[in-house]
Amino acid sequence: MAGVGIGTVSRVINNHPSVRAETRARVQQAMEHLGYAPNPHARRVAGGRSYTVSVLLPFVATEFYTRLIEGLEATLSEERYDLALFPLITPKRLERYLRSNTLAYQTDGLIVASYDLTEHFVGGQFPTDRPVVLVDARNPNYDSVFMDNFLGGKLAAEYLARFPGELFFITVEEDIDRIFSHTVFAERRAGFQQGAALAGRTVNPDQIFNTRLSAEGGRLALQSFLRHYKLPFNIFAGADLIALGVLEEVERLGLKLGHDVRLLGFDGQPWTAQHGLSTLAQPVEAMGARAAGLLLERLQNRRAEARQVRFEPHLIERASTLGAQVIESR
Amino acid sequence: MAGVGIGTVSRVINNHPSVRAETRARVQQAMEHLGYAPNPHARRVAGGRSYTVSVLLPFVATEFYTRLIEGLEATLSEERYDLALFPLITPKRLERYLRSNTLAYQTDGLIVASYDLTEHFVGGQFPTDRPVVLVDARNPNYDSVFMDNFLGGKLAAEYLARFPGELFFITVEEDIDRIFSHTVFAERRAGFQQGAALAGRTVNPDQIFNTRLSAEGGRLALQSFLRHYKLPFNIFAGADLIALGVLEEVERLGLKLGHDVRLLGFDGQPWTAQHGLSTLAQPVEAMGARAAGLLLERLQNRRAEARQVRFEPHLIERASTLGAQVIESR
DNA sequence: CTGAAAGCGCTTACAG
DNA sequence: CTGAAAGCGCTTACAG
Numbered sequence: 126m127a128g129v130g131i132g133t134v135s136r137v138i139n140n141h142p143s144v145r146a147e148t149r150a151r152v153q154q155a156m157e158h159l160g161y162a163p164n165p166h167a168r169r170v171a172g173g174r175s176y177t178v179s180v181l182l183p184f185v186a187t188e189f190y191t192r193l194i195e196g197l198e199a200t201l202s203e204e205r206y207d208l209a210l211f212p213l214i215t216p217k218r219l220e221r222y223l224r225s226n227t228l229a230y231q232t233d234g235l236i237v238a239s240y241d242l243t244e245h246f247v248g249g250q251f252p253t254d255r256p257v258v259l260v261d262a263r264n265p266n267y268d269s270v271f272m273d274n275f276l277g278g279k280l281a282a283e284y285l286a287r288f289p290g291e292l293f294f295i296t297v298e299e300d301i302d303r304i305f306s307h308t309v310f311a312e313r314r315a316g317f318q319q320g321a322a323l324a325g326r327t328v329n330p331d332q333i334f335n336t337r338l339s340a341e342g343g344r345l346a347l348q349s350f351l352r353h354y355k356l357p358f359n360i361f362a363g364a365d366l367i368a369l370g371v372l373e374e375v376e377r378l379g380l381k382l383g384h385d386v387r388l389l390g391f392d393g394q395p396w397t398a399q400h401g402l403s404t405l406a407q408p409v410e411a412m413g414a415r416a417a418g419l420l421l422e423r424l425q426n427r428r429a430e431a432r433q434v435r436f437e438p439h440l441i442e443r444a445s446t447l448g449a450q451v452i453e454s455r
Numbered sequence: 456m457a458g459v460g461i462g463t464v465s466r467v468i469n470n471h472p473s474v475r476a477e478t479r480a481r482v483q484q485a486m487e488h489l490g491y492a493p494n495p496h497a498r499r500v501a502g503g504r505s506y507t508v509s510v511l512l513p514f515v516a517t518e519f520y521t522r523l524i525e526g527l528e529a530t531l532s533e534e535r536y537d538l539a540l541f542p543l544i545t546p547k548r549l550e551r552y553l554r555s556n557t558l559a560y561q562t563d564g565l566i567v568a569s570y571d572l573t574e575h576f577v578g579g580q581f582p583t584d585r586p587v588v589l590v591d592a593r594n595p596n597y598d599s600v601f602m603d604n605f606l607g608g609k610l611a612a613e614y615l616a617r618f619p620g621e622l623f624f625i626t627v628e629e630d631i632d633r634i635f636s637h638t639v640f641a642e643r644r645a646g647f648q649q650g651a652a653l654a655g656r657t658v659n660p661d662q663i664f665n666t667r668l669s670a671e672g673g674r675l676a677l678q679s680f681l682r683h684y685k686l687p688f689n690i691f692a693g694a695d696l697i698a699l700g701v702l703e704e705v706e707r708l709g710l711k712l713g714h715d716v717r718l719l720g721f722d723g724q725p726w727t728a729q730h731g732l733s734t735l736a737q738p739v740e741a742m743g744a745r746a747a748g749l750l751l752e753r754l755q756n757r758r759a760e761a762r763q764v765r766f767e768p769h770l771i772e773r774a775s776t777l778g779a780q781v782i783e784s785r
Numbered sequence: 786c787t788g789a790a791a792g793c794g795c796t797t798a799c800a801g
Numbered sequence: 802c803t804g805a806a807a808g809c810g811c812t813t814a815c816a817g
Contacts, residue, residue, distance in 0.1 A: 129787075129788085130787070130788045131788090131810090131811080132789075132790095132812080133786090135811070135812055135813080136786095136813090138811095138812095139813095141813095143787085144786070144787085145786060145787090148786080148787080163810080163811070164500070164561070164809090164811070165561060166495075166497075166499045166500050166505070166561055166809095166811090167496075167500045167793090167809075167811040167812090168810085169793090169811090170494070170496050170500050170793050170794060170795080171792075171810070171811040171812040171813085172793080172812045172813080173793080173812090175496070183516075184520075186514040186515045186516050190514075191514070191545075194544060209539070210540070211540065212516075212540055212542060214524060231494075231495060336671060337669065337671060339669035339670070340669075341667060341670075341671030341672045342669070342671045344671070345674060345675070370671075459803075459804085460804045460805070461794090461795080461804090461805095462796080462797080462803070462804060462805075462806095463804075465796055465797080466796090466797090466802095466803085468795095468796095471797095474802070494793090495795095496793095496794080496795090497793075497796090497809090498794085498795060498796075499795090499809090500794080500795070500796095500808095500809050500811080501794070501795040501796040501797085501809050502795070502797080504796095
C-alpha cells in the first residue's frame with residue numbers, strides 16, 4: 126500500500142534512521158489506514174526483542190500500584206514498549222516467572238516492585254540475564270528507585286510535634302500479601318520514633334496501633350486511642366487509606382478535625398484533596414517513570430553501574446492538620 | 456542428542472500420535488537432560504498457538520483469586536498450557552487487552568473472572584475471535600462457570616433462623632475495585648432476605664451492615680449491631696474475611712462464640728478450620744478447574760453451544776455456630 | 786536510502 | 802513412523 130518493500134516497513138517500525146522522511150510518512154499513513162500493528166512474537170523470533178517489559182508486583186490492589194503502573198506505562202509507551210503485569214502470588218510462581226521460558230517471561234526486561242527478591246536466590250542475583258530494575262525497593266546490585274520512608278516518618282513526627290496533644294502512629298505490621306516481606310511501614314515507624322525523640326516527645330506502645338491495610342483499621346485505631354488518651358490527638362496514619370477510616374470515625378463521633386484530631390496521611394493519593402487530608406505525598410508516578418527510564422537505558426547499555434535513585438516525600442498541608450479556617454484564609 | 460530430526464522433536468512436544476513410543480521416550484530424555492523447553496514465540500509464529508491462556512481478573516488481592524488461579528493452573532498445566540494473568544485495573548486497560556495485538560493478548564484463549572464484561576462492548580460480544588470462558592460470572596453467549604450466590608444467601612438465612620436471636624447480615628456494597636461492577640454480594644443479600652422471609656423472620660435495615668471487604672469491617676459491624684440489639688446474635692458475614700473481624704471483636708469483648716454470637720462466613724477459605732468458623736464453602740478450585748476444562752474443550756471445538764455450569768455452596772458447621780461442646784461431642 | 790535475501794525457532798503437510 | 806522442506810511474520814546485514 127505504501128509502495129515499499131517489507132524491509133522498509135520494518136525500518137519505519139523500528140525507527141531506523143536511514144529512511145527518507147517522505148517514505149516514512151507514507152508507510153506510517155498506510156499502517157494507520159490498515160490498522161496494522163506488528164506481531165510481537167514474530168518480532169521476538171526475528172529480532173530477539175519483544176518490546177515488552179515484565180512488571181512483577183505484589184498481589185495487593187492498592188492505589189499505589191495503580192499509580193505506579195501508570196508511571197511505568199507512560200514512559201515505556203513513549204518508546205513503544207508494552208508492559209505485562211505479573212502479580213506475585215506465591216513463591217512458586219516467582220520461581221516460574223524467572224526460570225521457565227514461558228511466554229510470560231519472554232520479555233526484554235524486568236521491573237520488580239516493592240520487594241528486594243534477590244534474597245530468594247543464591248548469590249543474591251536474579252537468575253536471569255535480562256536487565257532488572259527495582260522500584261519501591263532497593264538493592265546495590267540493581268538499578269533501584271525507592272522512597273525514603275524513614276525520612277517520611279521523621280518528617281511526620283517533627284511536623285505533628287509542633288501541635289499540642291499526644292502523638293500517635295497507625296501502622297501495618299503484617300506482610301501485605303503474607304508471602305514476601307516488605308519494610309516500608311517498619312521504616313516509617315522507625316523514622317517516626319526518631320522524629321518524636323528529637324522533638325522531645327515520648328510515644329508509648331499504646332500510642333502505636335497496629336492493624337491491617339484498610340480504612341476500617343483507621344477507625345479502630347482512633348477508638349483505641351480514645352480509650353486510653355485525652356484529646357487533642359496528632360495522628361500519623363501510615364497510609365492514606367488508613368487515614369480515611371480515621372476521618373470516617375472522627376465524623377461519626379462528631380469530633381472536630383484539625384482541632385480535636387489532627388491527622389496526617391502518607392501516600393498523597395489523588396482523592397485526599399477532596400477530603401482535606403494532609404498527607405506526605407509520594408511521587409509514585411514519577412518513581413514509576415524513573416524506573417522505566419532506567420530500564421530503557423539499561424537496555425542500551427548493559428554494563429553501566431547500578432544506579433540508586435532516592436525519592437523524598439513532601440508534605441501537603443490541608444484542613445486535617447490546619448483546621449478549616451486556616452485553609453480558608455490562605 | 457536423541458538422533459532424530461527436529462520435526463520428530465516437534466511431534467513429541469505436540470503429542471502427535473504417530474511417534475514410536477521408544478523414539479518419544481528418547482526425545483523426552485534428551486529434552487530433560489538438556490533442560491530444553493520450546494520457545495513459545497516461535498511456536499506461535501509457526502503454529503498459530505502459543506499454549507498460553509490469558510486470565511483477566513479484578514485487581515483485588517483476595518484468597519478467592521489465589522484459589523481460583525490454582526484451580527485454573529492445575530488443569531491447564533496438564534495440557535501444557537501456561538497462564539498469563541491480567542489484572543483489570545482500568546477500563547482503558549481492558550480495551551488494550553482486547554484490541555491491541557500486544558504480546559500480552561496474543562494468547563490462545565481468554566478466561567474472564569468475576570465480571571460479565573460484555574456490557575462494555577457493542578453487541579454484547581467480546582471483540583475477539585478467540586474462545587472466551589467466564590468464571591464467577593455468567594453470560595448466555597459464553598461458556599460460564601458460576602456460583603449460585605442467591606442460594607448461598609438463602610441457605611445462610613434458613614440455617615441461622617433455626618437458632619434463637621435476631622438475624623444479621625454483613626455485606627459489601629461498594630464495587631470491590633471501584634471500576635467494574637459485580638453482583639455477588641447483592642445476590643447473597645437478596646437470597647438472605649428471601650430465606651429470612653420464608654422462615655418468618657424480619658430483617659430490619661439496621662440488621663444489615665455495609666462495609667468494605669476487610670476484617671476490620673466485621674469488627675465495626677458487630678459494634679454497630681451491639682449498639683442497637685440484644686444478644687444472642689446470628690450473623691451471616693458475606694465473606695470469611697469479614698467474619699474473621701467479627702471473631703476478633705467477639706474475643707476482644709469477651710463474648711461467647713456459638714452462644715452469644717453465632718457466626719457464619721462465606722467462601723470456605725482454608726484457614727476457617729483453625730478458627731472454628733462455620734462457613735458456606737465455595738469450591739473455588741473446582742470452579743477454576745472446570746472453567747479451564749471448558750476452555751480447553753472450546754479450543755478443540757469452536758462451534759459448540761455455550762455451556763452454563765452452576766456450582767452450589769455447601770455448609771460447613773463448626774464451633775462458631777454450634778458452640779465448642781457440640782463440636783467436641785461429635 | 787531501499788529492495789531482496791537469509792535467518793530467527795518453531796510447525797506441519799509431503800514424501801517415503 | 803520419520804526426515805527434509807516450506808512457511809509463519811518479522812529483522813537485519815548485504816548489495817546496490
